[in-house]
Amino acid sequence: KAGVTQTPRYLIKTRGQQVTLSCSPISGHRSVSWYQQTPGQGLQFLFEYFSETQRNKGNFPGRFSGRQFSNSRSEMNVSTLELGDSALYLCASSKEGSSGNTIYFGEGSWLTVV
């Protein structure tokens, strides 16, 4: 079966702009979570959605937001981009969520803010 698909794979944005990243989970998976990965901080949890509801949110500013659609596809948005937002943004899907379940990561979206 197809894995987790993230688009775009690479993008370059300018400070102050906003960006939207997209994630298509594995068919049948209702939980989608987002992570930011940087060399300094490692992988950090952003938020998790299940059946269009945000169930958990990490410690990130309000500039980071997300949503999930009825088909389980998810988007995350970062507004007013800062240089420090340059990172690999990873989406992961699972049937019910990460609690004791296997989660599957996509290949990520590489965001560079200049």
Add this chain to the structure above:
Amino acid sequence: SQKIEQNSEALNIQEGKTATLTCNYTNYSPAYLQWYRQDPGRGPVFLLLIRENEKEKRKERLKVTFDTTLKQSLFHITASQPADSATYLCALDPHRGYALNFGKGTSLLVTP
């Protein structure tokens, strides 16, 4: 504060030997712990999950132990191969909910 510590120094071992990676944590009471493999430029790949009531879990050449008293997990790769070279991440559920906190990973290099 909650911390997950993995050895930041790369681990270099010879092919055929057993690689042992360590994950220590503080201020967690995890219901389970997970190990992932990540190759450069790729997303992490799930390897093993061990629950708090399990001492050891095995999958092919992989073995994970979980000591909730020591607050430590050990990840072993036996008969290591150059293809095992990657970064290995451990992850914990901080709130028994729907998020994972990851360690920063340990880079493993297996040389022929």
